[in-house]
Amino acid sequence: MNLSLSLRFKVTLAVSLLLAIVIFTIAYSVAVTQKNFLIRQISDTRERTLRSFSSMCNEAVKYGKEEQVESAVNLLISTYKPSVVYSGYINADGGIIYSSRYNDVNIDSEFKRRIKNFSKERSESYVSYGGEQIYEMGTPFFINGGQYAGTFIIGFSQTAMNKHVATIVEDMIMEIRKVSLIVMTSFIVLAFFLGYFMFVKPLNLLIKASEQITEGNFNVEISVKRHDEIGKLAQTFNNMVKRIENLDSMKDSFVSSVSHELRSPLSAIDGYCDLLIGCVESNYENSKEQLEKGLQIMKQATVRLTNFINNILDLAKMKANKLEIKIAPAEIEPIIQEIVALYQPMVLQQEKTIGYEISGEIPELEIDSERIKQVITNLVSNAVKFTKKGGSIKIKVLPSSPGYGTDYIEVWVQDDGTGIPKQQVDLIFEKFYQVQESEFKRPKGTGLGLTIVFEMIKIHKGYIWAESDLGKGTTFKFALPKKSYNDSEK
Ligand SMILES: Nc1ncnc2c1ncn2[C@@H]1O[C@H](COP(=O)(O)OP(=O)(O)OP(=O)(O)O)[C@@H](O)[C@H]1O
Numbered sequence: 303m304n305l306s307l308s309l310r311f312k313v314t315l316a317v318s319l320l321l322a323i324v325i326f327t328i329a330y331s332v333a334v335t336q337k338n339f340l341i342r343q344i345s346d347t348r349e350r351t352l353r354s355f356s357s358m359c360n361e362a363v364k365y366g367k368e369e370q371v372e373s374a375v376n377l378l379i380s381t382y383k384p385s386v387v388y389s390g391y392i393n394a395d396g397g398i399i400y401s402s403r404y405n406d407v408n409i410d411s412e413f414k415r416r417i418k419n420f421s422k423e424r425s426e427s428y429v430s431y432g433g434e435q436i437y438e439m440g441t442p443f444f445i446n447g448g449q450y451a452g453t454f455i456i457g458f459s460q461t462a463m464n465k466h467v468a469t470i471v472e473d474m475i476m477e478i479r480k481v482s483l484i485v486m487t488s489f490i491v492l493a494f495f496l497g498y499f500m501f502v503k504p505l506n507l508l509i510k511a512s513e514q515i516t517e518g519n520f521n522v523e524i525s526v527k528r529h530d531e532i533g534k535l536a537q538t539f540n541n542m543v544k545r546i547e548n549l550d551s552m553k554d555s556f557v558s559s560v561s562h563e564l565r566s567p568l569s570a571i572d573g574y575c576d577l578l579i580g581c582v583e584s585n586y587e588n589s590k591e592q593l594e595k596g597l598q599i600m601k602q603a604t605v606r607l608t609n610f611i612n613n614i615l616d617l618a619k620m621k622a623n624k625l626e627i628k629i630a631p632a633e634i635e636p637i638i639q640e641i642v643a644l645y646q647p648m649v650l651q652q653e654k655t656i657g658y659e660i661s662g663e664i665p666e667l668e669i670d671s672e673r674i675k676q677v678i679t680n681l682v683s684n685a686v687k688f689t690k691k692g693g694s695i696k697i698k699v700l701p702s703s704p705g706y707g708t709d710y711i712e713v714w715v716q717d718d719g720t721g722i723p724k725q726q727v728d729l730i731f732e733k734f735y736q737v738q739e740s741e742f743k744r745p746k747g748t749g750l751g752l753t754i755v756f757e758m759i760k761i762h763k764g765y766i767w768a769e770s771d772l773g774k775g776t777t778f779k780f781a782l783p784k785k786s787y788n789d790s791e792k
């Protein structure tokens with residue numbers, strides 16, 4: 303629960319932070335743009351005001367109506383206070399008409415001094431005697447085709463303008479702040495719920511499933527029907543659980559196989575030892591045949607134990623790449639003949655048949671004959687083991703199958719026995735794997751035979767695979783390279 307809370311908190315915090323940064327950046331750039339726009343607008347208005355008042359004065363001067371100039375100058379101050387600090391007019395003879403929102407002699411004299419210098423169009427910023435930042439604009443005007451008639455000037459207050467702009471921007475920021483707060487709150491709520499449904503809920507399912515697995519229950523499946531990373535994680539998790547379940551049942555079958563493989567020969571040896579001891583104590587009262595049978599069974603049990611231990615040791619060596627192999631040129635046929643001869647009595651006894659068939663030209667191979675014998679023996683032993691009474695086992699050798707390439711020879715070990723369920727065919731080469739099938743009562747083993755076969759073929763740079771039809775039989779096929787093992791090493 304702790305994790306879910308903190309994760310939800312983290313997601314919400316991250317989203318809110320991101321959002322705050324975005325909103326701040328937008329608000330800042332909007333404020334800057336708006337400020338620049340306002341300043342541009344104000345300077346345009348100033349320009350227009352100067353033009354319209356100077357043309358008004360120009361008309362008045364042209365018709366000798368200076369009192370109209372005076373009212374225009376006064377009108378300007380009364381209309382545009384506090385933006386306009388002063389406005390004024392000086393005629394060609396030096397007569398000055400002006401109006402100011404200050405009633406100060408110092409400013410009077412300053413204005414008069416400045417207006418006298420305005421014989422051509424110009425603008426200038428300065429700090430007035432009253433300490434106000436002023437932007438002064440002036441334009442001279444002419445009558446009768448170029449005769450200088452006077453200058454009109456206006457002093458705009460920069461301080462008033464800045465205050466005006468600042469108030470507007472501040473209002474705007476306040477508005478943005480209000481909207482941001484609403485947006486942020488809605489987003490935080492949204493992020494909180496989104497975080498829960500997108501991450502926390504599926505993660506909780508994962509946590510619950512993991513807890514069940516820890517308790518040994520592998521019958522769990524997470525149902526997250528999504529195609530994003532979370533969906534993939536759930537799918538991988540489900541696959542992992544299946545794999546663990548397989549490994550767990552493999553471990554169980556290993557434990558039961560190992561205990562069976564160790565116990566049954568040991569109890570046979572133990573039982574026959576008692577028989578032999580009894581025989582010695584009773585001064586060989588038992589018949590010679592009984593003694594011989596007892597010794598033979600003990601011998602078989604010892605061979606079975608030795609084989610089992612050798613299999614485990616071989617596998618460990620193969621996994622550590624420490625298995626020694628002796629590669630030499632060898633024919634495959636004598637190896638197969640020997641195996642068939644070895645299995646013939648047992649197969650006959652079980653009322654089954656075994657035979658082999660060589661087709662085409664099979665070259666001499668570069669192999670470790672003993673190891674390849676071990677491979678075919680393991681496959682034949684399985685075929686015999688998993689075939690019912692009356693079944694047949696065939697070993698075939700082919701130069702290569704069509705479409706597989708010509709650099710290999712193939713050996714097939716075919717039976718018409720119990721077969722392997724399709725979905726388990728790829729698993730049988732795994733260590734300790736034994737097919738779980740209730741329909742057939744399968745004979746016991748350790749599940750190591752095919753793993754050893756697989757590793758041996760790999761060492762020979764070959765391939766092995768199985769084809770099977772449940773209830774109809776199985777064919778194990780392996781391919782060995784025709785060229786020399788040492789050549790392919792290079
Ligand atoms: N010819 C076959 N027909 C049907 N099932 C087979 C055949 N060969 C192998 N299998 C299945 O594959 C499993 C693994 O075979 P593998 O040879 O590795 O182990 P095993 O025969 O059970 O034990 P081991 O060979 O170690 O004594 C077998 O338990 C069996 O279920």
Ligand SMILES: [Mg+2]
Binds near residue numbers: 680684747
């Ligand atoms: Mg086997």
